[in-house]
Amino acid sequence: MRSIFIDVMLFPLLAWADSGKDFDPTELNFWAGSTGYNNGDYATALEYWTPLAEQGHAKAQHNLSVMYRTGQGVQQDYAVAAKWSRKAAEQGDAKAQLNLGLMHTLGDGLPRNHAEAVKWFLKAAQQGDVESQSVLAFMYENGRGVPQDYVRAYAWYSVADKGGDKDALAKREIVSKRIIIRQVQDAQELARELWQKYGNK
Numbered sequence: 103m104r105s106i107f108i109d110v111m112l113f114p115l116l117a118w119a120d121s122g123k124d125f126d127p128t129e130l131n132f133w134a135g136s137t138g139y140n141n142g143d144y145a146t147a148l149e150y151w152t153p154l155a156e157q158g159h160a161k162a163q164h165n166l167s168v169m170y171r172t173g174q175g176v177q178q179d180y181a182v183a184a185k186w187s188r189k190a191a192e193q194g195d196a197k198a199q200l201n202l203g204l205m206h207t208l209g210d211g212l213p214r215n216h217a218e219a220v221k222w223f224l225k226a227a228q229q230g231d232v233e234s235q236s237v238l239a240f241m242y243e244n245g246r247g248v249p250q251d252y253v254r255a256y257a258w259y260s261v262a263d264k265g266g267d268k269d270a271l272a273k274r275e276i277v278s279k280r281i282i283i284r285q286v287q288d289a290q291e292l293a294r295e296l297w298q299k300y301g302n303k
Contacts, residue, residue, distance in 0.1 A: 128157075128159065131153075131154055132150065132154060132159065134150045135149070136165075139165070148166075148176065151165055155189075158193070160189075160194070160198065163186045163187075163190035164186070164187065164190040164197055164198040166183075166186045167183045167184070167185075167186035167187035168183070168201070169183075171201070171205075171210065171211075180210045180211025180212075182211075183205070184205055184210070184211035187205060188202055191222060191225070194225075196230070196231040197226070197231065199222045199234070200222070200223065200226045203218075203220070203221075203223040204237075206219035207246075215247075216241065216246040217247040217248070219246075219247055220238065223241060227261075227300060230300055230301060232262050233262075235258050235261050235265060235300070236259065236267045236270050239256075239257075239258035239259040239262060239270070239273065239277075240255070240273070242254040242258065243255035243259075243273075243277055252277050252280050252285065252289075253281065253285050253289045253292060254289075254292065255277045256274055256277045256281065256286065256289035256290075256292075257296055258293075258296065259271070259273050259277060260289070260290070260293035260297070261293055261297050261300065264301055265302060
């Protein structure tokens, strides 16, 4: 569950040229940091992302969180990672919300708190983040931070499966063996509702 996410913008100048929008130096700086990161030049990534993060750029905040959490180019520091992850998560960045939930689940730089983790997993899942949907299903399946609920677990695994999580179907099948046929029908109906609201975003 220690997934790492780095948001990378590919060919931003071409994208801007095609979009007809005004040139945005902020995104160019973000891209420069991403290029440095992808080439293993963490000093360049920090040079570009730190000012952006301090200015409130959510993706830069999230990426700094990843660097501090993993010790890439900086001394590993879970507390600093949690700070940046929270800032990005509060702005609605789904990957930061997922990582903040994982940090609460694992106790990395934050007190271990499954209920708080579920809150962030749900926010990200509702934005269509497939991994968050699967993790949320796991939390319902195992009663971590929420009452154990196999119907909701089945439903969220279904949404994650439809969104492309290659392991969600097998996990859903395990859950389906723990509920009766009527509950499976309820879970399938809930899955359809959740997919319409939160799937394929």
